[in-house]
Amino acid sequence: MKRIVEKKTRQGANPPKFAAHPTVPHDEAKDLLLLQFVEHLRQNRMQLCEEWIEHIAQAELLTGMSKEETFTEATSVYDNYVEALESGSVEALQAYARTLCERVIPRGGETHEVVEIVLLLRDTLARSLLRKYQNDFKVFNIVLDAYEPAANRIANAVAVSFVQQQEEAIRRLSTPVLQVRERLLILPIIGVLDTRRARQLTEQLLRGIRDKRAKVVVVDITGVPTIDSKVANHLVQTVEASRLMGASVIITGMSSEIAQTLVTLGVDLSKVNAVGDLQGGIEEAERLLGYEVLRDPPCAGTEGHTGEKYASTHS
Amino acid sequence: MADESRINIRNPAEIVTARQQGRILAVQLGFDGSELTVIATAISEIARNILEHAKDGEVVISRCNHRKRYGICVVARDFGPGIADIDQAMQYGYSTHKGLGIGLPGTKLLMDEFHIMSVVGQGTTVTMKKWRH
Amino acid sequence: MQVPILKQGNYLIASVQSALSDDDLRLLRDDLSDRVGRFRSTGVIIDVTALDVIDSFATRTLQSVAQMLKLRGAYTVIVGIRPDVAFVMVQLGLTLADVGAALDLEEALEHLNNRRRRNLYEHRAKDTGEAGRLGRAGSSPNRPGLSPSRANRRADREGQPRSGHASPRSMEHGR
Ligand SMILES: Nc1ncnc2c1ncn2[C@@H]1O[C@H](COP(=O)(O)OP(=O)(O)OP(=O)(O)O)[C@@H](O)[C@H]1O
Ligand SMILES: [Mg+2]
Numbered sequence: 001m002k003r004i005v006e007k008k009t010r011q012g013a014n015p016p017k018f019a020a021h022p023t024v025p026h027d028e029a030k031d032l033l034l035l036q037f038v039e040h041l042r043q044n045r046m047q048l049c050e051e052w053i054e055h056i057a058q059a060e061l062l063t064g065m066s067k068e069e070t071f072t073e074a075t076s077v078y079d080n081y082v083e084a085l086e087s088g089s090v091e092a093l094q095a096y097a098r099t100l101c102e103r104v105i106p107r108g109g110e111t112h113e114v115v116e117i118v119l120l121l122r123d124t125l126a127r128s129l130l131r132k133y134q135n136d137f138k139v140f141n142i143v144l145d146a147y148e149p150a151a152n153r154i155a156n157a158v159a160v161s162f163v164q165q166q167e168e169a170i171r172r173l174s175t176p177v178l179q180v181r182e183r184l185l186i187l188p189i190i191g192v193l194d195t196r197r198a199r200q201l202t203e204q205l206l207r208g209i210r211d212k213r214a215k216v217v218v219v220d221i222t223g224v225p226t227i228d229s230k231v232a233n234h235l236v237q238t239v240e241a242s243r244l245m246g247a248s249v250i251i252t253g254m255s256s257e258i259a260q261t262l263v264t265l266g267v268d269l270s271k272v273n274a275v276g277d278l279q280g281g282i283e284e285a286e287r288l289l290g291y292e293v294l295r296d297p298p299c300a301g302t303e304g305h306t307g308e309k310y311a312s313t314h315s
Numbered sequence: 316m317a318d319e320s321r322i323n324i325r326n327p328a329e330i331v332t333a334r335q336q337g338r339i340l341a342v343q344l345g346f347d348g349s350e351l352t353v354i355a356t357a358i359s360e361i362a363r364n365i366l367e368h369a370k371d372g373e374v375v376i377s378r379c380n381h382r383k384r385y386g387i388c389v390v391a392r393d394f395g396p397g398i399a400d401i402d403q404a405m406q407y408g409y410s411t412h413k414g415l416g417i418g419l420p421g422t423k424l425l426m427d428e429f430h431i432m433s434v435v436g437q438g439t440t441v442t443m444k445k446w447r448h
Numbered sequence: 449m450q451v452p453i454l455k456q457g458n459y460l461i462a463s464v465q466s467a468l469s470d471d472d473l474r475l476l477r478d479d480l481s482d483r484v485g486r487f488r489s490t491g492v493i494i495d496v497t498a499l500d501v502i503d504s505f506a507t508r509t510l511q512s513v514a515q516m517l518k519l520r521g522a523y524t525v526i527v528g529i530r531p532d533v534a535f536v537m538v539q540l541g542l543t544l545a546d547v548g549a550a551l552d553l554e555e556a557l558e559h560l561n562n563r564r565r566r567n568l569y570e571h572r573a574k575d576t577g578e579a580g581r582l583g584r585a586g587s588s589p590n591r592p593g594l595s596p597s598r599a600n601r602r603a604d605r606e607g608q609p610r611s612g613h614a615s616p617r618s619m620e621h622g623r
Contacts, residue, residue, distance in 0.1 A: 196448065203348050206531035213551055237538040244534040244543070246527070246550035246559070327469035334501055352501065352532040356540065359503040367505075407541065417504040421540035 033139065034146040038086045040132060041125060049078050052124040059120060061113045062104070069107055074117075076103070081121055084154050085147075093154055097161035115178050118158050122151040155181055156282050163188045163220060163278055176201075177208040183215040184285050186278075190223030198234045205238060209247045216285040217242055220278045222253030232267045239272055248288055249273065252281035319377040322362075324391075325370075330362040333374045340376055341387055345447055354387060354445055357425045360418040361391040361441050367412060369395020369439065379444055386427070386446035394438040401431055451476045453483060459491040459560055460484065460522075461553065465498050473509040477516060484522045491560035492517050495553065497528030507542045514547045523548065523563060527556040 041048065053074050056062055062070050077100060084096045104114050129147060133140035159180045178186045187205050205217065219238065224231075239249040251274045254262075262269060275281040320340065322333040334355040341354045358374060365372040372393025379388035398404045405423065410416035423429040428444040451472065454461040460483055462476060480492055494510065496502065502510075514524035525548035529537070537543075548563075550556035 199349070202535055203531065206535055210531055210551065213555075215551075215555075237535070240538045240543055241531075241534040244526075244529045244537060244549050245531065246555055327467070331467045338500075349532040349535045352530075352536045353539070355501045356503050356536045359501050359505075360540075363503060363505050415504045415508050415542070417541055421504060421542075424541075425536070425539055 030142055030146045033143045034150070035086070037129060037132070037143050037147060038082055041082050041085075041128070044128065045075070045078065045082075048124060048128055049075050051128075052078070052121050055120045055124060056117055059116065061117055061120075065107050073103055073107060077117070078121065081118070081154065085150050088150055088153075093157035094161055096154070097158040100158060101162055114162055115155070115159050115180060118155050119179070119181060122155060125151070152181055152286075156279075159186055160278050160282065163222075177204050179208075179212050179214075180282065183213065183289055184282070185209065185212060185214045185217045186220060186282075187217060188220045188223065188278075192225065193231045193234070195230060195234075198231060202234065202238045202241065206241055206245060209242060209245050214247050216248050216250065216288050218250045218252055218278065218281040218285055220252045220281065221258070222278065224253075224258070227258050227261050229265045229267070232262050232265055236267055236269075236272065243271075250275055250281045250284055250288075252276065252278045319375065321373060321375045324362045324365045324372050324374055324393075327366065330359060330366060333362045333376070334358045337376050337387070337389065340378065341445075344378060344385065344387055346387070346445070350445070353425045354389075357422045357443060357445075358389055358391075360422045361389065361443070364418055364439075364441075365391060365393045365395070367414070369393035371395075372438075381446075384446050386444055388442070388444045391441045392438065393440075397435040397437055397439055398431075398433040399435050401433060405431070451479070453479060455483070455487055455489070456557075458487075458489055458564075459493060459557070460487070460489045461493045461495065463495040463498070467499065467501070468506065468509070473513070477509075477513045480513065481516055481520055484517055484520045489522050490564065492522050492524045493550075493553065493556045493560070494524060494526050495528050496526060497530070497552075499533065500530070502529065502533050502537055502542070504540065504542060507537065507544060511544060511547060518546070523560065525550050525556045525559055527552055 049071075053070060056070065056074070062073075065073070080096045080099070084093050100118070101114055104117075126144075126147065129143060130140065133143060159178060162178070163186065176188055178188070180186055185205070185208050187201065187208075189201065193201070205219075208214065209217065219235070221227075221235075227235075235251065239251075242249045249272075251272055253276075254274050259274075273284070275284045318340075320336045322329055322336060324330060324333065337358040338351055338355045341351050346354065358376070362374050365374075370393075372391065372395065375390045375392070377388050377390075379386055403409055405419050406416070407420045408416040419431070422441075422443065426443040427446050428442075430442045431439065432442075433439040451462050451464055451468070454463075460480060462480060464476075468476070483489065484492065492514075494513070496510075499506070510526060514526075517524050526544060527550045529549065548556075548559055550559045
């Protein structure tokens, strides 16, 4: 409880600045509403935390932690999250993501759970948003426009820093297929692949595509030191098999040596969508996910269905 | 648990029977995941070749052992026209029947061991194995 | 064994129930081609969820069905290729060229709808001299080719609510 009081005074003392999405024109009304929502999140902190924890339990996440531990960690994650939402700065997000991994993992949390609980929090807050503005869909839409990209940037930042920092953990993970958001999976490959492990990775990825209904997959090979023709062909096979299931694959973190090797080996790279780094890959994935939506017909949607629309949104 | 099944291949339904039998034995031997589909697909390709190129024949599926290893063994036999140039038949994309020409070379890639023997005018025998790792 | 074919709007949906013989496939092909002509369908979805093996024969026939339907003016999307089946297909070297692929019926319908819109849009873009490419959603408030009312709305959202995803609860991602 003490925390809330602190927060309030702090906020009263220096009004938060807003960082809008760089490509979206600055929009005062939107920012104001987002601020209002942030305030709402602070006021309903306890209740929303509990709701979120309930979802965490339902999803059988963080089972290695005691109830009290989960609660303590969850509330502090919650506060950080709201702050990141408010400031929106990338550095703050990355710092947040780092501490998040540091906090949860020593307490028995599995590494991939970090990304998943952040997604659950994002959805819990989105539901609260819907409840708060259910009588005014116009406002709901505006706040959602501000909230959703911000929330997704947080999830992405967590995923990226997770992959960058948890090499060792990922190596030990049995299923390193991470869901960053609906329809988007990340498969970080670390270390040298033998045929058996490569086969398992592909099987897990393809099942992940089906189970999570993924449309885009980012395969990050930053952690792969060298590649031979077997593994190279395997990569290409993974790309093609994903396509047969209706998903596109983006390969990130391909060093120039590996690219050179692939060319020398004569691997057909025409079907491979390669992007420099993981962050860029996730952005490209978002573009792909948003791309088709751009082609909506020029008929206006029915405003009354906003709630349903959010429920089925891509991102 | 029967360690061997023998399936006549005379029509498309029997191809399905053959690959189902293969899957059942593979499960019993402890194969899992995509390996089961690998085995079923390999049987399907070879049985399909019997039907398409030799009209009828048989597929025998059994457990095989070699030193400490064990696995599944598939033998496909027919008394059809045989293959004149096996090297050519094993090439990707080569087909005498407007097929994709993927059956033989693809199946060889799927399995751990693959052997084909053919005598023109007498018939063809394909023997292939997949080991449990 | 006959393959049931359903008509849904502009599209046809064929659900393959079990392994097909040459005769079944010939029937399916003729049946689809006949109906594509009759209903002027622009898209055909072939659901292969029930197939536990897709070998080179099945691939070749699916591909030839798709090629023939293309000549009749319909685009084909294959849905429901299982993970293991997809993996084995690529190991064999089978890729289903020129055929669309989608995870399930819902995705396939969306895929076909998007294709149609894209075609419409590209037509219009040609007419108005606009470039056919668009930037990231939301980067400009008024995108060419979209009516202002639509463009001002959220661009990151899909046009239609999906079945089975109607309540806010479904925002929890499936697990
Ligand atoms: N059992 C057989 N008897 C006689 N000829 C065969 C037999 N199996 C294969 N062949 C010959 O070998 C060629 C290559 O076989 P393969 O299975 O690779 O391709 P395919 O059957 O023609 O096409 P696909 O398998 O891609 O549908 C065949 O076209 C045929 O001429
Ligand atoms: Mg063949």
